[in-house]
Amino acid sequence: MEYVIDIQQLKKSYKKRKSNEIIDAVKGISLQVKKGEVVGLLGPNGAGKTTTIKMMCGLLLPNEGTVTINGIDMVKHRLKALRHISAVLEGNRNLYWRMTVRENMEYFSGNRGLSKKEISNKIDELLERLNLTQKANELVNSLSRGMQQKLSIAIAILADTEIIFLDEPTLGLDVEISYEIRNLLKEVAKEYNKTILLSSHDMPVVQEICERVVIINEGRIVTDDSVSNLLSLFDTKAYSFTLGTALSHQFLEEIKEHFIVQEGTNDSGQSIVTVTIQHSDDFYKVIEMFKEKNIVIEKVDRSIIDFEQVFMKIVKGEMVNEVAVSV
Numbered sequence: 001m002e003y004v005i006d007i008q009q010l011k012k013s014y015k016k017r018k019s020n021e022i023i024d025a026v027k028g029i030s031l032q033v034k035k036g037e038v039v040g041l042l043g044p045n046g047a048g049k050t051t052t053i054k055m056m057c058g059l060l061l062p063n064e065g066t067v068t069i070n071g072i073d074m075v076k077h078r079l080k081a082l083r084h085i086s087a088v089l090e091g092n093r094n095l096y097w098r099m100t101v102r103e104n105m106e107y108f109s110g111n112r113g114l115s116k117k118e119i120s121n122k123i124d125e126l127l128e129r130l131n132l133t134q135k136a137n138e139l140v141n142s143l144s145r146g147m148q149q150k151l152s153i154a155i156a157i158l159a160d161t162e163i164i165f166l167d168e169p170t171l172g173l174d175v176e177i178s179y180e181i182r183n184l185l186k187e188v189a190k191e192y193n194k195t196i197l198l199s200s201h202d203m204p205v206v207q208e209i210c211e212r213v214v215i216i217n218e219g220r221i222v223t224d225d226s227v228s229n230l231l232s233l234f235d236t237k238a239y240s241f242t243l244g245t246a247l248s249h250q251f252l253e254e255i256k257e258h259f260i261v262q263e264g265t266n267d268s269g270q271s272i273v274t275v276t277i278q279h280s281d282d283f284y285k286v287i288e289m290f291k292e293k294n295i296v297i298e299k300v301d302r303s304i305i306d307f308e309q310v311f312m313k314i315v316k317g318e319m320v321n322e323v324a325v326s327v
């Protein structure tokens, strides 16, 4: 099968200027993306996401490995490969700051075989959709970061490339505009049938937009699976016990030897212990442990795990054996 994005054994190291220390930022990443897939690239700070995306966009040369975009080798035929990509990178560097919103949009929609009228209609439609009509004639450098980000995405739509890379599209934006951008990206993914690769720390964005997530940690892929699989894998396995008494430190340590445990209290000051269960038998083992200490269990809830918690568990290496590991 021909993949739209095919990267094989990518590696990249940096040399620190002062100390000459070598940092292996990407240590052999292979990833294949099919047409129309919306893939989230996640990982903690410094995991190697931006370095990977920059190599995919031809902004950085890999030390080893290959990047193939629609069958075209990014290193050997960079310009040809770049015709298939729009990249919305941090700092909105794809915008011309001294041009107006509309001028930017016109500039980037040229050369697509559309008439002036068609381009103008398309721009009007997008401006309306992004709530940017009022700002059409303002200079880009006078816009807020959120508006600039929306414009960057609009330009990626206008450029009409098959692939869109988005690096942290909601980073540092307020809740309202993040929400708007999240909806916009959802629509783009659905209506325009684009292949999208999105790097983000914004888990609600990832959970809502991406079908598939690839988690990178310390320069390697540690998980490659669908959001729904990852959620269901973790979902059934966490239970919150509301207890009649607080647990002693010693007893908590005892439970922690066997299970992944989080402690807390509820509004009424009752002790809540959330235990992640690997096998259903373990559920009864936990209850048995409480019973032996005469601890009254007042309530048991299956706790709902959101994607953020799943991500944290994978990155911390918890339950990694149960998650599809692609390397």
Ligand SMILES: Nc1ncnc2c1ncn2[C@@H]1O[C@H](COP(=O)(O)OP(=O)(O)OP(=O)(O)O)[C@@H](O)[C@H]1O
Pocket: 014, 015, 016, 023, 024, 025, 043, 044, 045, 046, 047, 048, 049, 050, 051, 052
């Ligand atoms: N130009 C550079 N020179 C030296 N080291 C670098 C350079 N760029 C990145 N690094 C290092 O490479 C590693 C990976 O960085 P990268 O920016 O790819 O990670 P990231 O996953 O995008 O992180 P974040 O989420 O914080 O943006 C980090 O240790 C980082 O400090």
